Amino acid sequence: LFSAIDMAPRDPILGITEAFNADQNPAKINLGVGVYYDDNGKVPLLSCVQKAEEMLIAAPAPRTYLPIEGLAAYDKAVQELVFGADSAVIQEKRAVTVQAIGGTGALKIGADFLKRFAPDSQVYISDPSWENHRALFESAGFTVNNYAYYDAATHGVNFAGMLADLKAMPRGSIVLLHACCHNPTGADLSSAQWDEVIAAVTNGGLVPFLDMAYQGFGAGIAEDGAVVRRFAAAGGPLLVSNSFSKSFSLYGERVGALSVVAANGEEASRLMSQLKRVVRTNYSNPPVHGGKVVATVLTTPELRQMWEDELAGMRVRIKEMRVAFVAKLKAKAPAHDFAFVSDQVGMFSYSGLSKAQVEQLRAQSIYAVDTGRICVAALNSRNIDIVIDAIAKVL
Ligand code: LMR
DSSP states (O other): OOTTOOOOOOOTTHHHHHHHHHOOOTTOEEOSSOOOOOTTSOOOOOHHHHHHHHHHHHSOOOOOOOOTTOOHHHHHHHHHHHHOTTOHHHHTTOEEEEEEEHHHHHHHHHHHHHHHHOTTOOEEEEESOOHHHHHHHHHTTOOEEEEEOEETTTTEEOHHHHHHHHHHSOTTOEEEEESSSOTTTOOOOOHHHHHHHHHHHHHTTOEEEEEESOTTSSSOHHHHHHHHHHHHHTOSOEEEEEEOTTTTTOGGGOEEEEEEEOSSHHHHHHHHHHHHHHHHHHTSSOOSHHHHHHHHHHHSHHHHHHHHHHHHHHHHHHHHHHHHHHHHHHHHOTTSOOGGGGTOOSSEEEOOOOHHHHHHHHHTTEEOOTTSEEEGGGOOTTTHHHHHHHHHHHO
């Protein structure tokens, strides 16, 4: 049975981490995976998370099963974060939320759910997009197409191309949009461009699926979530996957959620019953700990403030690294213009480095994604000069 099975290729992102982990060079630097490191090169354990864990340990609880849809307090807190506590979709009970195994789990629940009820629709993702988007929707059985997004010449968005592609999609198509901090390019739409996208999606009868894995890493928590609220105000249908891996530095806890906006409360109940079926047949019900930590932080005013401050600290440090990256590279490689890096938002920069250049960096134990995506959130005051020297050399 197994003898004819081929070796699968390494994952384009987590495979880089595997190669990094196998590298014996103590000076190695991982700019591949989207993980925030502090200025000491460590993944932070946020103080708000530590405090929430202390509260949970002080009141130990048995580890019974959570409901299929997850912890009620968590789902409620997620809805309020994603849509805004005063949102009409919450007040009218049109939004349903299920706790998910990270943002990837949320996308998978959404993909399986859509395949069941829109089996003939095709999925459209940005060109380029997070590598796993295509794989996830294809593995759910969809044909996945690209819509124009990145313009390598300007390092920005090819907005005319994007809009034309959106307008040409058949009604009922599922369009995956990055709510903020586009992964991998770091190039986001302006507010006015979002207006046009929302109009095209609504008028074209498309099904928007917003992926929000980096809320708080762009302009701020509310600012980054604004697009979701605008889509929700435009009416349904709408799917939103969100993740706390980055914003709470809770990568390994796998804490995310899928929210779906229905036309009315009765439809919402039916959607929830079907989402529960998808969850039940995938992994039955979600784990307890991460959801409790996030719910505790989001609903305890003092911890919530701490979280907002800590997230702001991460956001500011990434921006400082962008500015330093540009200035230092300008000094080392004046013939090359990398000013666009400080205009990009979120954790990533689509640096424009070629696959061959990325391979040359790897030979120096500096790891980036083959597409040239680098994780700016992994730069720090100790490693940035090493990275800049290496990039200047491969340029
Ligand atoms: C990334 O893009 O690096 C992150 O979202 C981590 C992952 O799962 O790929």
